Amino acid sequence: MGWNQNSITAMLDIKYPIFQAPMAGGMTTPQLISGVSNSGGLGNMGAGYMSSDEIRNDIKRIRNLTDKPFGVNLFVPDSEASADAEEISSMEDVLAGYSSELGMKEKPSLPEKNYAALYRKQLDVLMEEQVPVCSFTFGIPESAIISELKKQGTIIIGTATNVKEAVEWEEAGADVIIAQGVEAGGHRGTFGSEESGLIGSMALIPQVADAVSCPVAAAGGIMDSRGIAAAMMLGAAGVQLGTAFLTCRESGAHSLYKHALLNAREDQTAVTKAFSGKLARGIRNRFMEEMKGLQTLPYPLQNDMTAPIRKQAAKLEQPEFMSLWAGQGVTLAEEVTVKELMIKLVMGTETLLDK
Amino acid sequence: MGWNQNSITAMLDIKYPIFQAPMAGGMTTPQLISGVSNSGGLGNMGAGYMSSDEIRNDIKRIRNLTDKPFGVNLFVPDSEASADAEEISSMEDVLAGYSSELGMKEKPSLPEKNYAALYRKQLDVLMEEQVPVCSFTFGIPESAIISELKKQGTIIIGTATNVKEAVEWEEAGADVIIAQGVEAGGHRGTFGSEESGLIGSMALIPQVADAVSCPVAAAGGIMDSRGIAAAMMLGAAGVQLGTAFLTCRESGAHSLYKHALLNAREDQTAVTKAFSGKLARGIRNRFMEEMKGLQTLPYPLQNDMTAPIRKQAAKLEQPEFMSLWAGQGVTLAEEVTVKELMIKLVMGTETLLDK
Numbered sequence: 001m002g003w004n005q006n007s008i009t010a011m012l013d014i015k016y017p018i019f020q021a022p023m024a025g026g027m028t029t030p031q032l033i034s035g036v037s038n039s040g041g042l043g044n045m046g047a048g049y050m051s052s053d054e055i056r057n058d059i060k061r062i063r064n065l066t067d068k069p070f071g072v073n074l075f076v077p078d079s080e081a082s083a084d085a086e087e088i089s090s091m092e093d094v095l096a097g098y099s100s101e102l103g104m105k106e107k108p109s110l111p112e113k114n115y116a117a118l119y120r121k122q123l124d125v126l127m128e129e130q131v132p133v134c135s136f137t138f139g140i141p142e143s144a145i146i147s148e149l150k151k152q153g154t155i156i157i158g159t160a161t162n163v164k165e166a167v168e169w170e171e172a173g174a175d176v177i178i179a180q181g182v183e184a185g186g187h188r189g190t191f192g193s194e195e196s197g198l199i200g201s202m203a204l205i206p207q208v209a210d211a212v213s214c215p216v217a218a219a220g221g222i223m224d225s226r227g228i229a230a231a232m233m234l235g236a237a238g239v240q241l242g243t244a245f246l247t248c249r250e251s252g253a254h255s256l257y258k259h260a261l262l263n264a265r266e267d268q269t270a271v272t273k274a275f276s277g278k279l280a281r282g283i284r285n286r287f288m289e290e291m292k293g294l295q296t297l298p299y300p301l302q303n304d305m306t307a308p309i310r311k312q313a314a315k316l317e318q319p320e321f322m323s324l325w326a327g328q329g330v331t332l333a334e335e336v337t338v339k340e341l342m343i344k345l346v347m348g349t350e351t352l353l354d355k
Numbered sequence: 356m357g358w359n360q361n362s363i364t365a366m367l368d369i370k371y372p373i374f375q376a377p378m379a380g381g382m383t384t385p386q387l388i389s390g391v392s393n394s395g396g397l398g399n400m401g402a403g404y405m406s407s408d409e410i411r412n413d414i415k416r417i418r419n420l421t422d423k424p425f426g427v428n429l430f431v432p433d434s435e436a437s438a439d440a441e442e443i444s445s446m447e448d449v450l451a452g453y454s455s456e457l458g459m460k461e462k463p464s465l466p467e468k469n470y471a472a473l474y475r476k477q478l479d480v481l482m483e484e485q486v487p488v489c490s491f492t493f494g495i496p497e498s499a500i501i502s503e504l505k506k507q508g509t510i511i512i513g514t515a516t517n518v519k520e521a522v523e524w525e526e527a528g529a530d531v532i533i534a535q536g537v538e539a540g541g542h543r544g545t546f547g548s549e550e551s552g553l554i555g556s557m558a559l560i561p562q563v564a565d566a567v568s569c570p571v572a573a574a575g576g577i578m579d580s581r582g583i584a585a586a587m588m589l590g591a592a593g594v595q596l597g598t599a600f601l602t603c604r605e606s607g608a609h610s611l612y613k614h615a616l617l618n619a620r621e622d623q624t625a626v627t628k629a630f631s632g633k634l635a636r637g638i639r640n641r642f643m644e645e646m647k648g649l650q651t652l653p654y655p656l657q658n659d660m661t662a663p664i665r666k667q668a669a670k671l672e673q674p675e676f677m678s679l680w681a682g683q684g685v686t687l688a689e690e691v692t693v694k695e696l697m698i699k700l701v702m703g704t705e706t707l708l709d710k
Binding site: 162163164181182183192195196197199200201202203204206207210220221222223224226227229230231233234235265266267270284327328329331332352 | 517518519536537538547550551552554555556557558559561562565575576577578579581582584585586588589590620621622625639682683684686687707
């Protein structure tokens with residue numbers, strides 16, 4: 001069996017076991033997602049921050065662009081996330097310096113949101129639309145939700161950052177498990193203790209592959225066919241790439257963000273909780289450096305409180321205050337179309353593995 | 356060309372491009388080193404903390420056990436490492452709690468050492484003994500030293516933890532460069548800023564391979580033939596394994612340390628400066644946890660000051676105060692002989708790559 005005929009390609013009915021990572025925040029446009037799926041991979045919507053209406057709209061647009069499978073990713077909310085008035089006001093004070101520097105009239109504050117209700121509405125859309133693939137980050141949904149999705153034929157993908165999380169996902173019924181190495185850009189999918197989810201792909205993939213019997217897709221540091229071939233050697237049946245797709249013409253990344261990705265060195269990223277309250281890897285900038293060591297609010301509170309600052313920074317073209325998520329393979333990012341990238345990945349992997 | 360006939364095997368005159376990592380602190384016994392070299396790999400002495408006499412003795416013992424090439428690793432001293440009286444006395448106070456808990460009569464204090472002179476003496480032995488291979492960690496020696504070693508036929512191996520360090524090593528004349536991923540157990544070889552040297556192998560290897568023209572050996576997270584095959588796919592010409600050799604019968608690791616390695620989970624390691632003043636990865640224990648966030652003395656001062664505590668802890672069988680260096684692939688460690696391990700690595704890699 002070749003590298004592209006395995007448990008993952010068969011289960012998902014795709015040609016190549018290459019997933020485009022579901023990067024939240026407007027990165028995964030219908031053009032990017034459909035482009036990946038039309039090229040034989042699996043495009044994924046980073047829907048964590050999207051409203052149910054936005055998700056429904058994008059699903060319709062994707063279906064106009066492709067008849068191939070695609071996935072939608074949701075963030076599993078933490079029902080215990082909370083902060084007291086003092087912590088909130090202290091973070092408001094810290095962030096006020098940035099909002100005033102960016103000329104914003106309104107001071108940072110915490111919007112009132114019912115996160116559980118938003119999540120339930122997101123799930124309802126996925127049920128109504130019978131999405132082919134649904135992936136989850138930051139936790140494992142209740143078993144009733146997984147059963148419901150599976151009953152309608154949706155494939156479930158879980159994100160794990162260590163062996164324990166992978167085993168829990170398998171027990172919960174995941175069809176595929178993403179093993180996310182510490183090299184990955186953006187949020188750590190960790191739902192155990194923070195320090196338990198920082199394992200490099202070279203070590204993580206074989207240990208997860210040994211521990212579960214469902215197929216594993218490797219994420220973290222994979223940027224080209226060399227990474228794909230390596231992941232396969234380590235025991236993965238598929239791969240997930242994020243940063244490599246961010247610099248595609250079809251991605252929704254801000255032009256400044258793309259510019260930062262195309263010019264960053266591999267040693268310039270770090271993990272930070274400054275933007276969202278959860279660890280995520282991005283290109284170091286002033287905001288990350290200055291927030292170092294400060295106690296953040298828990299996710300998603302910190303995320304909601306910094307959102308207006310990041311939005312204004314993007315508007316004013318000030319990358320020093322934007323979240324520039326990037327993986328450690330960032331120097332390998334190229335300005336290409338999604339089709340060009342997919343062809344390069346597939347042909348390169350074939351050369352390395354099917355010789 | 357097969358995986359075991361490349362620039363590294365040709366240059367070093369070895370059968371397989373597999374290095375046993377030069378782990379300092381009495382781990383790399385002549386039995387371990389000669390066992391690796393006799394099995395076709397490259398055994399390496401972790402001589403960083405050894406006196407010139409100890410090194411000379413061990414070289415003689417190795418040469419009695421094998422006629423194959425082997426390497427010796429030195430730590431390049433940082434001439435600027437210093438601490439003022441206040442910092443030293445504050446660390447003495449912190450460590451006094453541990454020494455008293457361990458029933459030690461003498462309080463921790465800083466021995467007077469001339470690190471530059473010790474290093475010079477170590478180098479003199481390597482010249483006198485005309486060692487086949489010399490590797491360096493924590494920096495690049497002066498060019499005169501590299502020239503001298505090369506003139507007598509010694510192969511030079513440099514340790515890099517990012518692209519910049521690799522390029523500097525190539526410019527300095529390294530014959531082989533170790534790309535040490537963040538998964539690696541023990542000390543980070545970083546000689547740039549601390550935060551610049553924490554890149555996962557999956558991302559580090561291809562970026563280093565692209566940046567230099569000399570052969571690259573991958574280290575960090577490689578525990579079995581899957582890791583070796585993956586490293587080769589990523590562009591490495593060889594590999595270096597540490598943790599996998601620590602649990603070999605021939606290694607000098609304390610039985611408690613071996614026990615800890617054979618029972619640790621992959622998510623239980625972390626990097627710490629607590630033991631030596633330089634970042635190193637080990638199994639989290641009480642000493643690491645309690646020292647978190649405290650300012651340590653610079654390397655090697657912190658190392659010398661904690662050494663008696665670690666020694667006493669080993670004597671009293673108290674692993675909570677020992678440095679339990681381990682990589683993130685630790686669950687794959689097995690109790691084997693070095694010959695058994697080498698056969699397994701070679702046969703597995705052949706199956707994966709030469710099918």
